Amino acid sequence: MDKPISVVIVDDHQVVLDGFIARLELEPEIEVVGTASNGMEAIDVVNELTPDVILMDVSMPLMNGIDATRLIREEHPEAKVLMLTMHDNREYIMKVMQAGAVGYMLKEICSRRMVQAIKTVNQGSTYFCESVTQTLFNQEVVPAAQKPNPLSRREEAVLKLVAEGNSSKKIATLLNISYRTVETHRQNIKHKLDLHSTAELAKFALDKGLIN
Incomplete structure (x- = not known):
């Protein structure tokens, strides 16, 4: 068992x-x-x-x-x-x-x-x-652009680096965490934001002022 x-x-x-x-x-x-x-x-x-x-x-x-x-x-x-x-x-x-x-x-x-x-x-x-x-x-749906940012500080840091084009391996090195942890953060970010591609993540980060 x-x-x-x-x-x-x-x-x-x-x-x-x-x-x-x-x-x-x-x-x-x-x-x-x-x-x-x-x-x-x-x-x-x-x-x-x-x-x-x-x-x-x-x-x-x-x-x-x-x-x-x-x-x-x-x-x-x-x-x-x-x-x-x-x-x-x-x-x-x-x-x-x-x-x-x-x-x-x-x-x-x-x-x-x-x-x-x-x-x-x-x-x-x-x-x-x-x-x-x-x-x-049964509640009305709030447009994505009006939703608050639900991410933790660490998830914001990962999102910022993803949006800047860094690989998970490089992000792990920059944040001094494991590759697996970075991948988990990326999945959690996509789940929370209901986004499915790196391009969508980059647009969200830009809209929220996380990147210039």
Whole structure:
């Protein structure tokens, strides 16, 4: 059997943590390797354990899940964060996506769908529960030119170098990061901006004033 999917759960309510652990411990393909009760603890736990998937609450003391997700993704661009929340309004969803989460689930999600979501994002796909998808598609679409820049500082740096014509290998050298990390950043940038070519990325960078 393949190695289980390692999961860290972040929530400030112990009863919620216990409930999620109880749901997942019956799954032989999933192993809960750690927990945290706020965003700051989450960063430390992820740095120590580098789990495959992080289940992250949105509203927590000291640091909320959106800010924690953004910081975790800057340090670990390969991290797969599934956001758990009671909220399904568009504002929360957009903030979560801009922070770099790859999924969004409401806390009342059934055990079967939670397991499905964890497996889905672990395989490199995104997962949004049905009500969240409806919320997104039932709202009017904002033209790309009017959208805020959703990129992290590191992603902006990578985008700037891509737009200037640098290869991933050269970018890795310039930023002192691995080639694989650069490629992950490039994929994340394309996903966040819904752009598919280097020319489109260069135009976005020019429009946002990242390059002259």
